[in-house]
Amino acid sequence: MRALRRVVVTGLGAVSPFGRGVPTLMAALYAGQSAVRQVPELERIGGLRTRVAALVQGIDPREIPRKDRRSMSAMSVYATLASHEALAQAGIGTPELEGGRLGVAIGSTVGSTQTTEDFFRDFFTDHSLERMKSTLFFQIMNHSCAANVVQALGITGRLLAPSAACSTGCQAVGYGYEQVALGRQDFMLCGGADEFHPLTAATFDVMTAASIGFNDEPELTPRPFDRRRDGMVCSEGGGIVLLEALDSALARGATILGEVTGFATVSDPSSIANPNAAAMERCMRETLEDAELAPEEVDYINAHATATTQGDIAEAEAIRAIFAARVPVSSLKGHMGHTMAASGALELLASIEMLRQGRLVPTLNLNEVDPACAGILHVRGMESRPVRAFIKNNFALGGVNSSLVVRRYPHD
Structure with a gap:
């Protein structure tokens, strides 16, 4: 039986409600900041009680070439930008991306709800497909994030797209870890991305699991483990971790950030x-x-x-x-x-x-x-x-x- 390889982390990438990049995220966390804000858009949804969310700010999708961006919704943009950051930190370039030994495991909860809404709003006006863009499906398919990252970066290795709600990102890293440990890949870009939509918040509101008691004081919610907690606050972003076989990282002289064990x-x-x-x-x-x-x-x-x-x-x-x-x-x-x-x-x-x-x-x-x-x-x-x-x-x-x-x- 083939011996399992040790798996280390050599790159990190983040698009969070605090903005672009891991340093931005960590500075906000260490400063004790809250990214939760009132979202006026939620007021137009009948029956929706929650009015708060944490939304991504300060990114420019135009950093991604239009030929790649055309098939992306916001979540794929987040995943792609975070992937660029992780790869840059790890010092990974074209030879590794195109060599077949670097794969992806990136998931989302669902495809783009906003894209789906936009299509059906238009479709139900006259039940015509004449205005449907050919790139629409690529934004709503369940593996949209993984597929768009692969296309934008020229990756030729394995593609996994787990979808397990709140466990998606953790599973993606775990499955990537197993791919590298088993020797199937030398590198795996792993993580998850999601974009906010009012129906996301509505889903949890219907289940009485969304925060509704702090709409006028958004920075005071959510409140994990607190006596006054009243539910979750939906947000959005993308997180990517580059996993690599230890022997590969040592051979490249890469900075090792930690070991997944x-x-x-x-x-x-x-x-x-x-x-x-x-x-x-x-x-x-x-x-x-x-x-x-x-x-x-x-x-x-x-x-x-x-x-x-x-x-x-x-x-x-x-x-x-x-x-x-x-x-x-x-x-x-x-x-x-x-x-x-x-x-x-x-x-x-x-x-x-x-x-x-x-x-x-x-x-x-x-x-x-x-x-x-x-x-x-x-x-x-x-x-x-x-x-x-x-x-x-x-x-x-x-x-x-x-x-x-x-x-x-x-x-x-």
């Missing part, structure tokens, strides 16, 4: 909608087992924690069962809302930066811990401490649970 994703058939602490616990335990890591060796947990009532309680219970109150825990959704398919990768790359800098970002808006979320070590203020290994959690509707372990390199 464990991944697990498990299904929970008990409910398609409700979170399950036992399934979350099983997912984290399987991830630790894959990483050959004891709970005592974990120094930080980046929680999924979206600020829903049930989800935060279930995750806190799962963490408490494994780690008690020993390991620092925080969620980044208080800063930038829930970036959906991008959340796994954006929060992962932020956690990698925390590992490198030895500074933990606290959970924004966590003023009073809900007693049901107590018994774990919440990060309440900026902390400087060494981080040798961390767990990143993402738990999604549909009973999809995913976790990753990243360790400092070198660690042996």
Whole structure:
């Protein structure tokens, strides 16, 4: 049996509600900023109660040549710009992109809802296809982000496009990790992207899972693990992590940002909608087992924690069962809302930066811990401490649970 290869991170790329680039994201997180704002557009939706979101600002899609941009909606633009940043940091050029040994695993929750709406608004005026553009399908197909990144960058390796709601980005990195570990690819561009649409917020509002109590004070929501939390805030963005075989990175003299050592994703058939602490616990335990890591060796947990009532309680219970109150825990959704398919990768790359800098970002808006979320070590203020290994959690509707372990390199 072929020995598994070690897999490291050599590039990071981000388009977040704070703007373009990983440095911009980290500066905002360390400054304790909130990207959540009132969105007047939401007022026109009948029955929609939430009025807040965190939207991407300050990017120019025209950086992408028109021939490539024509088939992109906003989410593919985010994924492409983030991919450029990750590749530039890693020092990857045309030979690697076109060599067949670099693949992509990039997903989104769905195709572009805005493009779909625009088409049907026009179609239902006279039920005519005469005005339909030939590039429309490429914006609404489920693998739009992955396909557009491949086309824009000239990538000839494998293409994966996982779609698992909030677990998408985490799964994409996990599946990319497995591709490299198994020797199928030497590099994998991994992550997720999503674009905001009012119907995204409406979906969670209908399920009474969206924040509605802070419409006039948007910077005070969401509130992960807090007693006053009242639901999630939808946002958008794109996060990309470049994974590479360790032997390749060493041969190139690349800067190694961390090592992915464990991944697990498990299904929970008990409910398609409700979170399950036992399934979350099983997912984290399987991830630790894959990483050959004891709970005592974990120094930080980046929680999924979206600020829903049930989800935060279930995750806190799962963490408490494994780690008690020993390991620092925080969620980044208080800063930038829930970036959906991008959340796994954006929060992962932020956690990698925390590992490198030895500074933990606290959970924004966590003023009073809900007693049901107590018994774990919440990060309440900026902390400087060494981080040798961390767990990143993402738990999604549909009973999809995913976790990753990243360790400092070198660690042996």
